[in-house]
Amino acid sequence: MNYSTTRIAGPLMLAAGLLAGCGGISDLTKERVARSETSVQQAQQTVGNSEQGALELQRAKENLDNARKAMKDGNGELADRHAQLAQLDAELAVSKSQTASARKAADELLASIKQLRQEAERPTSPTETQQRTTDDK
Amino acid sequence: MKHRYTLILAAAASAFVAACSSTPETIAELETARAVVPQVEASPRAGVAATNISEARKALDRANQLADKGGKTADIQYEATVASRNAQIANEKILSAMAKDEMEKGTAERQAVLTDARAREAQRNAEYARTAEDRANALERELADLKGKKTDRGVVVTMGDVLFDTGKATLKPGAYATIERLATVLKEDQARKVLIEGHTDSVGTDEYNQSLSERRAASVQAALFERGVEASQISTVGKGESTPVAGNDNAAGRQQNRRVELVFQDDRSKVASDTN
Numbered sequence: 001m002n003y004s005t006t007r008i009a010g011p012l013m014l015a016a017g018l019l020a021g022c023g024g025i026s027d028l029t030k031e032r033v034a035r036s037e038t039s040v041q042q043a044q045q046t047v048g049n050s051e052q053g054a055l056e057l058q059r060a061k062e063n064l065d066n067a068r069k070a071m072k073d074g075n076g077e078l079a080d081r082h083a084q085l086a087q088l089d090a091e092l093a094v095s096k097s098q099t100a101s102a103r104k105a106a107d108e109l110l111a112s113i114k115q116l117r118q119e120a121e122r123p124t125s126p127t128e129t130q131q132r133t134t135d136d137k
Numbered sequence: 138m139k140h141r142y143t144l145i146l147a148a149a150a151s152a153f154v155a156a157c158s159s160t161p162e163t164i165a166e167l168e169t170a171r172a173v174v175p176q177v178e179a180s181p182r183a184g185v186a187a188t189n190i191s192e193a194r195k196a197l198d199r200a201n202q203l204a205d206k207g208g209k210t211a212d213i214q215y216e217a218t219v220a221s222r223n224a225q226i227a228n229e230k231i232l233s234a235m236a237k238d239e240m241e242k243g244t245a246e247r248q249a250v251l252t253d254a255r256a257r258e259a260q261r262n263a264e265y266a267r268t269a270e271d272r273a274n275a276l277e278r279e280l281a282d283l284k285g286k287k288t289d290r291g292v293v294v295t296m297g298d299v300l301f302d303t304g305k306a307t308l309k310p311g312a313y314a315t316i317e318r319l320a321t322v323l324k325e326d327q328a329r330k331v332l333i334e335g336h337t338d339s340v341g342t343d344e345y346n347q348s349l350s351e352r353r354a355a356s357v358q359a360a361l362f363e364r365g366v367e368a369s370q371i372s373t374v375g376k377g378e379s380t381p382v383a384g385n386d387n388a389a390g391r392q393q394n395r396r397v398e399l400v401f402q403d404d405r406s407k408v409a410s411d412t413n
Contacts, residue, residue: 081215088222095229102236109243113250120254 029076029083033067036086040064043090052100053093060089166217167204170197173224177231185234186227193223272326279322280401283315291402294319296357298395306352308360316357319399320364323371332400333357333373336380338391343377351375353397 040060047053067082174193177183183190200216203209277292285292300312308316323329335350354373361371383390 085215085218085222088219088226092222092226092229095226095233099229099233099236102233102240106236106239106243109240109247113243113247116247116250116254120250120257 025071025074025076025079029071029080032080032083032087033064033071036060036064036067036083036090039087039090043093046094047097050097050100053096056089056093056096060086060093063089162210164204164210164213164217166214166221167200170200170217170220170224173228174220177224177227180228180231182231182234183227186230189223189227189230193220193227196220196223276322276326276329276401279318283318285401290400292400294399294401296397296399298392301353301395301397304349306349306356308356312360316360317364320361320366323361323366324364327367327370329401330370330372332402333371334380334398334400335373335375335377336382336394336396336398337378338381338394339378339385340391347375347377349375350377357397357399 040057043053043057043060047057063082063086067079067086070076070078070082170193174190174197177186177190177193196216197220200213200220203213203216280292280294283294285294287293294315296312296315300309300315301307302309319331323331333354335352335354337346337350339346341349351373352375354375358371358373362368378385378394381390381394382396383393385391385394
């Protein structure tokens with residue numbers, strides 16, 4: 001590299017940096033939006049068609065759309081915020097869905113225990129009682 | 138009374154003024170965050186969502202600071218929303234953890250209930266087996282009283298010739314006591330099966346003897362039916378003169394050969410499967 005090239009390259013690089021600054025979208029923001037996209041996709045898979053978390057998933061998608069739009073408009077801060085909110089809503093959707101499954105499993109277990117208890121408290125099962133009456137005839 | 142009323146009014150007015158001066162505009166997101174963040178922080182299971190709760194607190198603090206400094210509404214709204222979302226996520230994680238705790242406790246409880254139920258079932262079965270055994274023992278005693286002989290085929294009770302009218306199939310009244318006891322035994326244990334065999338001596342034609350043996354077996358069967366024994370428990374066969382138990386060359390031997398045998402098989406399950 002000779003002297004003249006360096007002399008031109010310096011200001012050019014500065015100009016490029018300024019241009020990027022004008023665009024206002026840092027790599028960090030792009031990364032955040034991309035991460036939110038992944039999270040929303042994962043939440044979509046977890047929530048599926050179930051009711052629990054559906055509202056939050058919808059909100060996550062809207063935030064993600066807003067983040068992309070802000071990025072296109074060159075508003076880095078707004079893109080960042082919407083990406084962050086999309087991320088949180090996706091996480092909330094997943095949490096809600098997981099809570100619903102855990103709750104359902106626990107409720108089913110408790111119901112099965114209740115049923116077992118009732119069966120155990122009965123002196124004999126109906127078939128056994130019938131058998132005995134026949135035998136005692 | 139009037140004095141107190143004025144006081145209340147004054148208090149309300151001052152509260153109104155205070156509200157106006159400290160927060161010129163109410164930001165719903167901030168109010169929500171202020172309500173929900175302390176709730177999750179106070180949860181006994183806050184530990185399962187420590188990161189979210191810490192994020193929620195930091196965001197709420199930022200929102201409060203912005204509000205105090207008269208920051209931009211959009212900024213306050215954003216921080217408050219981040220605080221609320223983190224608090225909500227924390228809440229879900231706490232609820233999940235609680236459900237899992239219940240699962241864990243429930244699994245152990247279910248196991249205990251099952252073990253308990255099995256123990257009760259075993260006890261019931263033991264009691265049932267005991268009564269069945271008692272009945273079986275009673276049956277053995279009855280058969281022993283009836284001078285039943287244990288043979289390879291089972292316990293054999295013999296009803297001798299004297300219990301029938303000579304050359305006929307009619308039971309004499311003397312046989313009734315025996316029939317009564319046999320009926321009781323069979324009704325006690327319906328799994329018990331009996332084979333009634335008629336036998337004769339060698340006097341007379343084979344056909345006559347065969348027919349007589351069948352009719353004698355049948356009249357014992359009929360007497361048992363009359364006393365309520367199930368048909369499925371009894372089968373009959375006429376053996377004629379084919380199976381003597383003594384010599385036919387003297388009167389005593391011939392009398393022994395003229396008989397009805399009731400065969401109670403020992404192995405009840407075997408009898409059941411044999412007849413099926």
